[in-house]
Amino acid sequence: MSKSSNGTALVTGASGGIGAIYAERLAQRGLDLTLVARSKDRLQENADRIRRQTGRTVHILVADLTRSEDIAAVAERLEKDVSVTLLVNNAGMMLPGAFLDNDAKGTTDLITLNVTAPTLLASAAAKAFLARKRGTIINIGSVVSFLPEMFGGSYGGSKAYILNLSQSLSAQLKDSGVHVQAVLPGPTRTGIWSHNGMDPDAVLPGKIMAAEDLVDAALVGLDAGETVTIPSLPDEALWAQFESSRFAMAPHLAQRDVAARYRVQNG
Numbered sequence: 192m193s194k195s196s197n198g199t200a201l202v203t204g205a206s207g208g209i210g211a212i213y214a215e216r217l218a219q220r221g222l223d224l225t226l227v228a229r230s231k232d233r234l235q236e237n238a239d240r241i242r243r244q245t246g247r248t249v250h251i252l253v254a255d256l257t258r259s260e261d262i263a264a265v266a267e268r269l270e271k272d273v274s275v276t277l278l279v280n281n282a283g284m285m286l287p288g289a290f291l292d293n294d295a296k297g298t299t300d301l302i303t304l305n306v307t308a309p310t311l312l313a314s315a316a317a318k319a320f321l322a323r324k325r326g327t328i329i330n331i332g333s334v335v336s337f338l339p340e341m342f343g344g345s346y347g348g349s350k351a352y353i354l355n356l357s358q359s360l361s362a363q364l365k366d367s368g369v370h371v372q373a374v375l376p377g378p379t380r381t382g383i384w385s386h387n388g389m390d391p392d393a394v395l396p397g398k399i400m401a402a403e404d405l406v407d408a409a410l411v412g413l414d415a416g417e418t419v420t421i422p423s424l425p426d427e428a429l430w431a432q433f434e435s436s437r438f439a440m441a442p443h444l445a446q447r448d449v450a451a452r453y454r455v456q457n458g
């Protein structure tokens with residue numbers, strides 16, 4: 192097996208679920224790895240297995256990405272480790288119950304992990320990659336960004352933010368050598384469901400994708416140069432229609448005068 196490296200991928204949430212599969216697949220593609228999560232033991236187990244299977248160099252970085260000092264430590268790694276060519280912003284959480292059941296601490300943790308951390312890590316990576324004129328940022332969103340009525344407000348909102356951030360970054364980094372991809376999984380078989388007291392097969396029988404299939408499809412989308420990849424959407428024309436509705440609104444959104452329907456009637 193060749194030891195020449197295609198650079199290092201830093202993967203957050205790599206102790207299990209989708210992040211652990213990304214780590215495996217990226218190592219199989221010849222990348223070295225830095226695996227980030229809270230559980231040192233599970234990171235170590237994954238790192239040992241991947242080293243054994245692929246011969247790649249795998250480091251672990253234990254971090255709780257709801258803590259600002261840990262986010263800063265991971266950002267510093269992205270800035271200073273010149274071998275890093277790929278960031279997978281994957282770590283994320285849901286909360287059990289409905290929006291009104293969640294307390295301030297849970298909601299703050301969710302927003303910090305799902306929004307603040309990926310934003311600051313994407314910023315650190317974008318600056319470092321731009322200076323080196325190459326790099327890839329993969330942000331894991333969710334199809335719930337299209338379904339705000341169906342999911343707990345803060346989770347769906349956090350994932351809508353990830354899509355918006357990714358599209359904005361992608362536009363800003365166009366032709367810079369830095370590629371940004373948002374991956375929007377549908378329901379996928381990982382521990383996130385049981386951590387939140389849910390059985391995915393009871394919630395959506397017959398509709399749960401394997402994490403391996405999700406990641407393999409997302410990498411096909413990456414290889415095709417996509418900015419937004421929705422592995423579960425069979426008809427890509429639906430996404431194209433969605434985007435063209437958005438672009439159709441764009442030229443009408445900046446106006447000196449309020450729309451006629453909002454005009455204050457005097458007298």
Ligand SMILES: NC(=O)c1ccc[n+]([C@@H]2O[C@H](COP(=O)([O-])OP(=O)(O)OC[C@H]3O[C@@H](n4cnc5c(N)ncnc54)[C@H](OP(=O)(O)O)[C@@H]3O)[C@@H](O)[C@H]2O)c1
Nearest residue numbers: 204206207208209228229230256283333378379381382383
């Ligand atoms: N599974 C789905 O149906 C689905 C669908 C759409 C989108 N997604 C998104 O996919 C991403 C991965 O989710 P998953 O399904 O693979 O979930 P998962 O199985 O629960 O894995 C989550 C990963 O994030 C890490 N993590 C959680 N809290 C963290 C924290 N405070 N600091 C650092 N790392 C933390 C976990 O490791 P530790 O516990 O060791 O920290 C774990 O490695 C998330 O962004 C999720 O929103 C999932």
